[in-house]
Amino acid sequence: MSDAYLALEDGRVVEARGRVPGRTRGELVFTTAYTGYEESLTDPSYEEQVLTFSYPLIGNYGVRAERFESDRVHPRAAVAREFTEEVVEWLADEGVPAVDHLDTRDLVTSIREEGAMKVGIAVGEDVTPEDAKEELAQCKGMSEHVDIGAQVTTTELTTFEGDGDTTVALVDCGAKGSIVDSLVDRGATVHVLPYDAAAEDVSALDPDVLFISNGPGDPENYTATRDLVEEFAGEVPLAGICLGQQIVASALGGTTEKMAFGHRGVNQPVRDLRSGKVVMTTQNHGYTVADPGDQLDVTQVNVNDDTAEGLASEELSVITRQYHPEAHPGPHDSLGFFDDVLAMAGTEGNERKPRVAASD
Numbered sequence: 001m002s003d004a005y006l007a008l009e010d011g012r013v014v015e016a017r018g019r020v021p022g023r024t025r026g027e028l029v030f031t032t033a034y035t036g037y038e039e040s041l042t043d044p045s046y047e048e049q050v051l052t053f054s055y056p057l058i059g060n061y062g063v064r065a066e067r068f069e070s071d072r073v074h075p076r077a078a079v080a081r082e083f084t085e086e087v088v089e090w091l092a093d094e095g096v097p098a099v100d101h102l103d104t105r106d107l108v109t110s111i112r113e114e115g116a117m118k119v120g121i122a123v124g125e126d127v128t129p130e131d132a133k134e135e136l137a138q139c140k141g142m143s144e145h146v147d148i149g150a151q152v153t154t155t156e157l158t159t160f161e162g163d164g165d166t167t168v169a170l171v172d173c174g175a176k177g178s179i180v181d182s183l184v185d186r187g188a189t190v191h192v193l194p195y196d197a198a199a200e201d202v203s204a205l206d207p208d209v210l211f212i213s214n215g216p217g218d219p220e221n222y223t224a225t226r227d228l229v230e231e232f233a234g235e236v237p238l239a240g241i242c243l244g245q246q247i248v249a250s251a252l253g254g255t256t257e258k259m260a261f262g263h264r265g266v267n268q269p270v271r272d273l274r275s276g277k278v279v280m281t282t283q284n285h286g287y288t289v290a291d292p293g294d295q296l297d298v299t300q301v302n303v304n305d306d307t308a309e310g311l312a313s314e315e316l317s318v319i320t321r322q323y324h325p326e327a328h329p330g331p332h333d334s335l336g337f338f339d340d341v342l343a344m345a346g347t348e349g350n351e352r353k354p355r356v357a358a359s360d
């Protein structure tokens with residue numbers, strides 16, 4: 001056991017119990033997910049953030065590597081009311097500082113009221129509040145991490161073979177493993193490319209779909225990925241999840257903006273504007289599409305705040321989601337998105353058949 005201090009951007013210093021020692025900093029965010037801590041902690045979209053769990057007990061069903069979404073823990077630190085020993089051991093192995101025994105309800109309320117904020121953390125036997133403040137002083141805002149994609153992307157082309165006819169080029173801006181699994185399970189062969197792949201790298205694969213993954217940080221910083229979308233829009237069907245939706249919108253004339261505290265959890269309600277149907281979704285984002293531009297239509301919205309949750313263009317064969325249809329963690333209600341994406345490829349019936357938000 002050791003001391004721990006969190007220095008918040010609003011000037012407060014919060015004391016906690018240190019579980020894994022270290023000093024670090026990041027953007028303080030919270031998730032309301034009550035399960036799925038293994039998946040959330042390994043989701044590359046959490047890079048450069050400090051993840052607070054609003055659910056009070058984290059670790060109550062153990063830690064199993066088969067639930068991981070990538071090969072490491074991505075948040076810079078983890079905060080909960082109580083972590084189990086097993087989670088603490090895992091985070092210690094990963095060298096990720098962790099704190100508990102603090103009032104996480106108060107912390108979450110502050111983020112709700114004041115927005116996601118910078119935090120400096122110091123955990124260890126002799127740490128002082130000043131150490132945490134020093135970390136805070138060095139903390140960058142999320143949009144200032146201009147090449148964050150490089151921290152999470154694959155560095156070389158990797159292929160996952162499916163047993164069907166469709167080929168997907170997945171641009172890896174920090175892709176969750178479940179996105180690859182969801183496509184391969186449906187027979188697609190998935191080529192995972194670096195986030196800054198050149199147009200020729202994509203053309204060489206002759207993909208039926210160009211898919212932009214989830215990932216951390218400000219979508220406006222992903223200029224190489226945006227160039228790819230611009231290059232292939234109208235030529236190859238396009239799909240995107242989360243950061244992928246934001247990059248597609250930005251490339252096709254839309255705009256994005258930072259939200260006050262974002263959406264992170266596994267029960268965010270989303271309404272499909274054509275069917276009127278509402279589904280519960282998994283979310284993890286701090287930016288949003290403010291204006292989809294002239295080429296894309298908003299097909300789905302968040303019931304709580306009306307933000308764009310799905311975009312599409314029949315003409316260009318584009319469908320994107322702001323939420324995570326692949327789940328892991330969270331509900332499986334939207335897995336049909338992957339069927340819609342592969343149907344866009346038109347490889348089975350030889351004809352490209354855009355199905356805009358039909359099955360979720």
Ligand SMILES: NC(=O)CC[C@H](N)C(=O)O
Nearest residue numbers: 214215217242243286287
């Ligand atoms: N899960 C994601 O892809 C996150 C997208 C983006 N980094 C955001 O915070 O909005």
